Amino acid sequence: MSLTSAQRAIVHSPLNAKLFLSGPAGSGKTTAARERLRALLENGIPGESILLLTPQRTLQEPYLDLLSSPERGAGGEVTSATLGGLARRMVELFWPLAAEPAGFHHPDLPPTFLTLETAQYFMAHLVRPLLAQGYFESLTMDRNRLYSQILDNLNKAALIGFPHTEIGARLDSAWLGEPAQRRVYADAQDCANRFRAYCLEHNLLDFSLQLEVFLHFLWPNPLVRAYLTRSYRHLIYDNVEEDAPRAHDLVREWLPDFDSALLVYDEGGGYRSFLGADTDTARALADLCEQRIVWDESLVVSKPVARLNNALAAAILPGTEARLLPLLPEDESAPISSSNFPFAFSLLQARFYPELLDQVAAETRRLLDEGLPASEIVIVAPYLSDSLRFALMQRLDALGIPTRSHRPSRSLREEPASRALLTLAVLAHPEWNLRPPLYDVSYALMQSIEDLDLVRAQLLTQITYRTRDFTFTPFSAIQANMRERITYVLGERFDRLRDWLLFYREGDRLPLDHFLRKLFGEVLSQPGFRFHRELDAVRVASSLVESVRKFRQALQNVISWPDLGREYLLLLEEGVLAAQYLQGWSSAWDESVLVSPAYTYLMMNRPVSVQIWLDAGSSGWYERLAQPLTHPYVLSRHWPPGRVWTDADEVQAGRESLARLVCGLLHRCRQQIYLGISELGESGYEQRGELLRAFQRVLQSNPQR
Numbered sequence: 079m080s081l082t083s084a085q086r087a088i089v090h091s092p093l094n095a096k097l098f099l100s101g102p103a104g105s106g107k108t109t110a111a112r113e114r115l116r117a118l119l120e121n122g123i124p125g126e127s128i129l130l131l132t133p134q135r136t137l138q139e140p141y142l143d144l145l146s147s148p149e150r151g152a153g154g155e156v157t158s159a160t161l162g163g164l165a166r167r168m169v170e171l172f173w174p175l176a177a178e179p180a181g182f183h184h185p186d187l188p189p190t191f192l193t194l195e196t197a198q199y200f201m202a203h204l205v206r207p208l209l210a211q212g213y214f215e216s217l218t219m220d221r222n223r224l225y226s227q228i229l230d231n232l233n234k235a236a237l238i239g240f241p242h243t244e245i246g247a248r249l250d251s252a253w254l255g256e257p258a259q260r261r262v263y264a265d266a267q268d269c270a271n272r273f274r275a276y277c278l279e280h281n282l283l284d285f286s287l288q289l290e291v292f293l294h295f296l297w298p299n300p301l302v303r304a305y306l307t308r309s310y311r312h313l314i315y316d317n318v319e320e321d322a323p324r325a326h327d328l329v330r331e332w333l334p335d336f337d338s339a340l341l342v343y344d345e346g347g348g349y350r351s352f353l354g355a356d357t358d359t360a361r362a363l364a365d366l367c368e369q370r371i372v373w374d375e376s377l378v379v380s381k382p383v384a385r386l387n388n389a390l391a392a393a394i395l396p397g398t399e400a401r402l403l404p405l406l407p408e409d410e411s412a413p414i415s416s417s418n419f420p421f422a423f424s425l426l427q428a429r430f431y432p433e434l435l436d437q438v439a440a441e442t443r444r445l446l447d448e449g450l451p452a453s454e455i456v457i458v459a460p461y462l463s464d465s466l467r468f469a470l471m472q473r474l475d476a477l478g479i480p481t482r483s484h485r486p487s488r489s490l491r492e493e494p495a496s497r498a499l500l501t502l503a504v505l506a507h508p509e510w511n512l513r514p515p516l517y518d519v520s521y522a523l524m525q526s527i528e529d530l531d532l533v534r535a536q537l538l539t540q541i542t543y544r545t546r547d548f549t550f551t552p553f554s555a556i557q558a559n560m561r562e563r564i565t566y567v568l569g570e571r572f573d574r575l576r577d578w579l580l581f582y583r584e585g586d587r588l589p590l591d592h593f594l595r596k597l598f599g600e601v602l603s604q605p606g607f608r609f610h611r612e613l614d615a616v617r618v619a620s621s622l623v624e625s626v627r628k629f630r631q632a633l634q635n636v637i638s639w640p641d642l643g644r645e646y647l648l649l650l651e652e653g654v655l656a657a658q659y660l661q662g663w664s665s666a667w668d669e670s671v672l673v674s675p676a677y678t679y680l681m682m683n684r685p686v687s688v689q690i691w692l693d694a695g696s697s698g699w700y701e702r703l704a705q706p707l708t709h710p711y712v713l714s715r716h717w718p719p720g721r722v723w724t725d726a727d728e729v730q731a732g733r734e735s736l737a738r739l740v741c742g743l744l745h746r747c748r749q750q751i752y753l754g755i756s757e758l759g760e761s762g763y764e765q766r767g768e769l770l771r772a773f774q775r776v777l778q779s780n781p782q783r
Contacts, residue, residue: 084373085110089117093338098367100343103745104378104685107342111314112140114340115156118312126154129310131329133320133350134160137683141314157310161325162285165292166191169283172302176295183279190282194229195625196632197284199649201225204272213265216258217706221652227707228269232286234713236293237322237354242270242286245713252712252723259706266707282632293324297331307332313339317683318363319347322354323715326363333366341367346741349680352702352710359715378685378748382422386751386776387744393775394737394768423751423773426690432469434756438690439473441752442671445688452480452669454687458676458743460698464492470673470692480670482614484678491650495615496622498525499594499602500647506579506593508548510644519543525615526601527571528608534564538572550576571606590643591626594619676739685746692754694773695765700736702728736768 081089088110091097099107119125125145132138138158145156159167169176169189177185192200202225205213214224235242246267250260277287296302313336315329333339341363348357364370376384426441428434442455459466462485474481490496501522504512514522516539524535541560542550553561553569553576561569578601588596598619602609609615629646672679676691676699693699702710711731712723744751753773759765 081110081113082106082377084371085113088340088371089113091338091340093118093121093123095369096333096336096339096367098341098343098364098370099373100345100361100364100370101373102345102376103347103683103742104376105373106377107344107373108140108316108683111316111340111342112144115141115314116144118338119156123312124154125156127309127311128156129313130156130158131164131313131315131325132158132160133317133322133325133355134681135163136681137317137320141316161321161328162288165288166283168292168296168302168306169288172296172299172305175299175302176291177281179295180291181278182281184281187281190280190632190635191288192277192282192284192632193625193628194226194285195649196629197229198222198225199629199633199645200276200282201229201269201273202649202652204276205269208265208269213269214262217262219706224707227705228266228273229284229286230705231266231708231713232270232274232284233289234354234708234710236286236289237324238713238715239324239327242274243267245270248712248717248719249709251720252709252717254722254724262706289324293328297328307335311337313341315339316342317344317347318342318360319344319357320350320355320681321360323356323359326356326359329363330366333363339367346738346745348738349677349742351714351735354710354714356715376745379745380422380749383744383747383749383751386422387741389776389779390740390744390772391737393772393779394733394740423753426752426754427756429757431756431759434692434754435470435473438470438692438752438754439477439479442474442479442690443477446479450687452671454748455690456672456674456679456686456688457690457692458674458679459692460676460696462673462675466692467673474671474673481673482670483673485675490618490622490625493618493622494521494525495609495612495618498522499597499619499622500650502526502575502579502597503590503593503643504647505548506582506597507587507643508583510647512644512647513545513548516540516543516545523572523575526575526607526609527568528606528610530568530571534568538564538568542572542576549580552576574606575601589626589630590646591623591630593643594623594626598623676743680739680742680746683746685748687748688750688752689743689747690752690754691743693759693765694753694755695767695770696759697767699739699767699769700732702732702735733768736772740769740772 085106088097088099091114099110101107115128115130118128130138130141135158141156142158145158170191173189174185177189182189202221205221205225205228209221217224231245232242235245240248246263249263249266253259253263273284274287276282277284283291297306313329313333318326318329318341329341343360343364348355379387426434426437428437438457442457445455446452457470462483467483467485471481471483491500497518498521501514501518504510504514505519505522517536520532520536520539523538524530524532527535530538537560541556542553544551550572553564553573564572578597582593582596587593598609601607602619603616604610609619626643626646629649630642633642633645672686674682709723711717711727755765755770757764
């Protein structure tokens with residue numbers, strides 16, 4: 079790999095150097111850190127003595143590619159972890175030291191670690207009766223959002239470093255509005271207290287409790303600290319700006335014990351602030367390093383994109399952009415204009431939203447026809463609703479464009495592939511007494527059998543499906559004219575699926591994740607079925623199996639396993655938010671155009687040649703999602719207790735968020751962006767958002783426009 083002289087200086091630094099490397103996205107920091115890891119291994123540093131730390135697992139992919147490369151020599155395994163992952167390992171290893179001091183009621187029994195999904199299950203178990211008593215009666219919101227926001231408050235308390243019993247008081251002291259909201263905060267605090275007490279009583283550890291047990295009871299223990307400091311002598315910590323203050327506190331205390339360290343800071347980052355990311359405490363770690371290295375050159379963006387980045391930063395945050403955002407070197411004499419610099423940005427304009435999506439699909443097809451790889455195109459929007467995702471993906475598919483979409487917050491029940499699998503699971507388990515609607519059965523057949531369209535799937539369901547006992551009559555038993563209309567090829571595939579379900583119902587029951595693996599391996603992945611060719615459906619199926627498996631492992635001591643499948647389906651019907659699954663983030667899907675929310679794409683940290691921004695006039699680029707039970711700015715280390723959150727604070731936070739988002743996208747764009755504008759947005763309203771106004775100010779300030 080060809081490296082710059084600055085990168086080579088990092089790679090070949092002394093083996094006892096402690097460096098803090100900062101620079102904009104695209105300046106080659108992660109590449110240098112990855113090659114530094116390679117150099118450590120090649121210089122005889124044992125792999126097991128190296129700790130690779132990132133805020134989330136998906137950011138470790140460049141390093142894991144290196145570690146799994148056949149070019150790497152034999153040796154111990156490098157430990158790749160997040161703060162949460164490290165906490166779980168230590169709690170699992172040193173459980174006897176922490177169980178009793180932390181207040182668990184059964185310290186002699188092993189702990190049960192909860193995922194986001196299983197934590198929502200227990201939260202729902204506690205909160206449902208309270209809703210009937212009048213809790214949160216002034217709110218109108220989905221229950222899954224209610225559960226997740228209470229859990230988010232607990233996570234914030236652990237990540238920021240304040241007692242979870244202060245959540246309600248902090249939110250209440252910053253509130254300036256209707257008094258009814260104060261009762262909501264009190265209810266949220268009571269639910270958080272009940273959930274924590276329930277976890278302590280039953281040896282359950284959600285993310286927040288894992289962190290607190292590790293940071294409050296294990297890390298201060300001399301035995302645990304000696305184990306960690308002896309085990310790990312070298313640290314590589316990437317994207318420190320996306321991590322929370324307690325992670326930075328841990329590294330601050332631990333850093334003197336490392337023989338070498340490389341901390342990588344992304345100027346202009348902090349996109350995970352809604353999850354507790356703190357750029358100030360991250361930047362302060364530079365004071366503990368022997369050398370601070372600053373890079374300001376981008377290896378990604380072209381000069382026109384650099385000029386656009388700087389002009390937009392000044393238009394969104396006049397006078398403060400240099401403090402918050404990394405500005406790029408540019409040719410000051412060149413004006414910014416869509417006509418003078420066609421490779422900086424182009425406009426896609428339409429009156430109605432469907433027309434805009436048609437233009438986006440057509441332009442994407444044109445770029446591919448000109449030889450641009452599909453992996454070099456990304457389509458982003460502030461939010462990726464189900465309707466937008468479906469409409470856009472349908473248009474791209476119709477033009478033969480390979481696509482994939484990734485929306486981490488999307489519930490598994492909303493994925494067509496998972497709905498089909500779970501409907502088939504219900505049909506195979508009549509004892510669950512769950513009756514799928516006829517449409518779900520038709521849709522499951524269509525998603526399972528290759529070339530079966532929805533019309534023929536509904537016809538097949540109406541003729542063969544018996545709602546009384548959840549069974550199908552064989553294809554050969556229906557009238558000849560109907561068999562010809564459906565076709566004998568599809569009928570043969572239908573019979574294979576039908577026979578497999580009947581054979582399973584006559585045998586012993588399997589845990590739901592085992593059942594799904596068996597169904598996928600023996601039927602749905604075979605030729606003639608959709609999962610044989612549709613890789614995106616395979617990814618969803620893999621995530622579903624992993625979700626069910628973790629659900630079973632967490633609850634097998636609470637619920638008998640024959641009932642676990644039914645409980646999982648009932649939980650999914652409430653729209654439980656999905657945990658993070660690495661398959662959706664993997665670059666193994668590089669041969670396709672990515673359709674994603676803007677923040678999700680940023681956290682993939684991968685540059686592309688062309689970006690298409692949808693809904694440029696939408697307020698979603700800068701407005702926070704409505705979260706009546708939590709507040710990412712108030713529940714932070716830097717918000718003074720008792721200070722009221724005002725409209726001015728909201729406006730300023732929105733502008734800073736927009737500037738970070740826009741500049742983050744531009745720092746990951748090599749050549750060109752397309753700005754998608756429709757007079758009437760997705761909901762049919764006229765759009766005049768802050769992003770669109772910023773572009774207008776940029777063009778109006780250019781005298782040569």
